[in-house]
Amino acid sequence: MVLIDDRELELLINDIYEYHGFDFSGYSRASLKRRVDRVLHLDGFQNFSELLYKVRAEPQYVKHMIEEITVNVTEMFRDPLFYKVLRNEILPVIGTKPFIRIWHAGCSTGEEVYSMAILLKEANLLHKSLLYATDINSLVLDVAKKGIFPLHMMKQYSENYMVSGGKKDFSHYYTANYGFAKFGEDLSEKMVFSQHNLVSDGSFNEFDLILCRNVLIYFDKDLQEKALVLFDDSLAKLGYLALGTKETIKFSPLQMRFKQVEREKLWKKIQ
Amino acid sequence: MEENSVTPPYKLLLIGGSAGSLEALIKILPRLTAIPDFAIVIVLHRKSSEDSTLEELIAIKTSIPVKEVEDKVALLPGNIYVAPSDYHLLFEKNGWLSLDTSEKVNYSRPSIDVSFESAADAFGTGVAAILLSGANADGTHGLVEIKQAGGTVIIQDPESAEMPFMPRNALQNVTPSHLLDVEGILAYIQSL
Numbered sequence: 001m002v003l004i005d006d007r008e009l010e011l012l013i014n015d016i017y018e019y020h021g022f023d024f025s026g027y028s029r030a031s032l033k034r035r036v037d038r039v040l041h042l043d044g045f046q047n048f049s050e051l052l053y054k055v056r057a058e059p060q061y062v063k064h065m066i067e068e069i070t071v072n073v074t075e076m077f078r079d080p081l082f083y084k085v086l087r088n089e090i091l092p093v094i095g096t097k098p099f100i101r102i103w104h105a106g107c108s109t110g111e112e113v114y115s116m117a118i119l120l121k122e123a124n125l126l127h128k129s130l131l132y133a134t135d136i137n138s139l140v141l142d143v144a145k146k147g148i149f150p151l152h153m154m155k156q157y158s159e160n161y162m163v164s165g166g167k168k169d170f171s172h173y174y175t176a177n178y179g180f181a182k183f184g185e186d187l188s189e190k191m192v193f194s195q196h197n198l199v200s201d202g203s204f205n206e207f208d209l210i211l212c213r214n215v216l217i218y219f220d221k222d223l224q225e226k227a228l229v230l231f232d233d234s235l236a237k238l239g240y241l242a243l244g245t246k247e248t249i250k251f252s253p254l255q256m257r258f259k260q261v262e263r264e265k266l267w268k269k270i271q
Numbered sequence: 272m273e274e275n276s277v278t279p280p281y282k283l284l285l286i287g288g289s290a291g292s293l294e295a296l297i298k299i300l301p302r303l304t305a306i307p308d309f310a311i312v313i314v315l316h317r318k319s320s321e322d323s324t325l326e327e328l329i330a331i332k333t334s335i336p337v338k339e340v341e342d343k344v345a346l347l348p349g350n351i352y353v354a355p356s357d358y359h360l361l362f363e364k365n366g367w368l369s370l371d372t373s374e375k376v377n378y379s380r381p382s383i384d385v386s387f388e389s390a391a392d393a394f395g396t397g398v399a400a401i402l403l404s405g406a407n408a409d410g411t412h413g414l415v416e417i418k419q420a421g422g423t424v425i426i427q428d429p430e431s432a433e434m435p436f437m438p439r440n441a442l443q444n445v446t447p448s449h450l451l452d453v454e455g456i457l458a459y460i461q462s463l
Contacts (some may be wrong), residue, residue: 003392006364028343028369030361030389035373071373217342217358217370224343246341246355246370 004040008048009033015055020062022136023199024069026223035069042068067139071218075153076111077160078213079245083115084165085264090240091123094208100129103207103234105198105227106215107133110144110191115161116211117187118173122166126190132205134196141193147183149174154181198227203234210235213265214244221251228252235269242266282309283346283362283398284463285390287383287413289316289405291433293328296403299457300333309463310346311335314354314386316379316405326353342370354381361385362393377409387413391420398422399463401456405437414445425449425459 004012009032013024024032036051045051054061077083094100100120104113113133120126135141149157158170174181196204198215210231216224231241232254241249241258243265249255258267284306286296292315317325323339329351330337337351338344346352346366354360358370359381376382383402387410390398400417402410404427418424424447429435431452442450451459 028361028363030363030369030393031371031373033392034361034371034385034389071371073372073374214372217372220363221343221367244342244372246358248341251343 003037004033004048006033008052009036012036012048012052012055015052016062016065019056020059021200022062022066022197026199026220026226028218028220031071031218032069035071039065039068063139067137070137071214072108072137072140074108074111074214075160076115076149076157077164077166078112080160080163082242082245082264082266083119083160084163085261085266086116086242087119087123087165089261090209090266091119091125094240095123095125097208098128100125100209101205101207101236102129102131103205103210104131104133105196105210105212105231107135107141107144107193108137109140109149110147110193111149111157112211112213113144113191114147114183114187115164117190118161118166119164120190121187122168126187129190131191132207133191133193136195136197136199138195141195145188145191145193147185147188148180149183151176151179151181198230199223203230205234206236206239207234208236208239209242210239211242213242214247216247217244225252225254228254232257232269237269237271239269240266241269282348282463283390283394284309284311284460285314285387285398285400285417286311286403287314287387287400287410288403288427289379289383289407289409289434289437291404291406293325294404294433295427295453295456296329297332298453299460300329300335302457303333303335303460305349306335306460306463307349310348311351312346312354312360312386312390313351314360314381314383316381316383316407316409317356323355325356329353340368340370343367354386356381359385361389364393377407379407379409383410384413388416391416391422394422396421399425401425401427401459402438402441403427404432404434406434407437408440410437411441411444414441414447418445423448425451425456427456428452 161170174183257271361369426447427438429439
């Protein structure tokens with residue numbers, strides 16, 4: 001495998017920005033380097049210059065490359081106990097509002113958005129909710145819009161769903177066909193998918209709940225802070241921010257404005 | 272940028288393992304006293320559903336502080352860090368730990384190769400890595416890169432390992448600085 005060095009990585013970051021406007025300069029280098037190495041390997045490049053040439057010359061290739069270097073591993077009801085807290089403690093609170101707005105920032109292929117729609121439906125809140133789902137990568141959004149996921153994952157998802165407190169037969173939420181599970185439009189009709197870059201795009205609405213789980217881990221501390229400011233700007237007072245199980249706001253000056261929900265990765269905006 | 276940052280003054284001791292490695296660790300950890308000059312990072316294969324039981328188990332067995340690994344915590348000498356379940360653990364050149372949920376490597380997340388390769392890239396000669404018992408090929412490629420970067424490679428003697436496949440596979444691909452049984456590994460760590 002070709003292994004790029006630090007200088008080459010900086011050159012690549014610079015050229016992707018200069019030629020195509022995507023700014024990866026705030027990304028964690030340890031992870032980004034692995035992802036670029038992986039692309040070099042997958043796409044069969046002999047050396048770094050070949051990759052750099054293609055990046056400069058072919059916008060279509062850069063689109064593909066961004067798809068590959070951003071991490072799109074996700075699952076339905078990932079960390080089921082987190083969903084249990086959403087179900088039992090958070091939805092009853094935000095459910096008292098006449099209208100609920102939720103933002104999935106970095107939604108990838110949408111598994112979390114469909115999980116949330118199921119929770120809202122079971123709480124009889126979906127009819128008055130809107131779920132905004134955004135990602136930097138337009139290709140994963142196309143997958144998310146369709147709501148079609150591999151059928152072989154459903155056993156795991158069904159187990160997660162039950163641990164999260166789900167009481168129904170999970171299979172009634174989808175139709176199985178040719179190795180895929182298609183989730184119903186009763187779930188997706190309240191979803192809005194759109195491309196949004198946490199690095200460069202601003203706030204676009206006010207939300208009662210923002211979920212951004214296992215996205216900030218790919219950023220360095222400065223960019224993490226920038227994203228947290230964006231979330232703070234986009235949260236209604238008494239709204240909630242949800243992060244991944246190993247992410248925290250405790251090193252951010254913004255933590256003063258939030259109160260953690262017990263020991264969960266959930267923070268309530270108190271001012 | 273961090274490009275030309277100096278290798279931090281501390282030394283990093285990595286310990287990787289899979290099936291049968293916890294038994295070896297449980298013999299080693301209680302006999303270690305303070306480690307003021309280096310940090311220990313443990314990467315063991317574990318079930319993705321398990322939350323923090325491995326950290327708790329390790330903390331019970333040692334008087335050295337076991338720090339909870341969250342994204343971008345500082346790697347500091349004197350402490351033990353355990354790669355959390357369902358994340359790869361990576362090393363930033365400025366001494367922070369980063370987490371990553373990308374695809375499993377060698378059917379594993381955390382993967383030993385991923386952490387070893389990242390440590391080799393970030394800290395070069397400042398790394399020593401021990402590969403313990405296991406039934407999978409994870410760790411071999413990581414040891415190759417640690418050696419190439421000038422770090423120290425220690426492999427548990429397969430004869431002494433509960434599951435010899437993992438150390439044997441590594442031995443076929445890299446010549447270790449030390450081939451040691453559990454007592455030898457303990458003595459090595461105490462000598463650091």
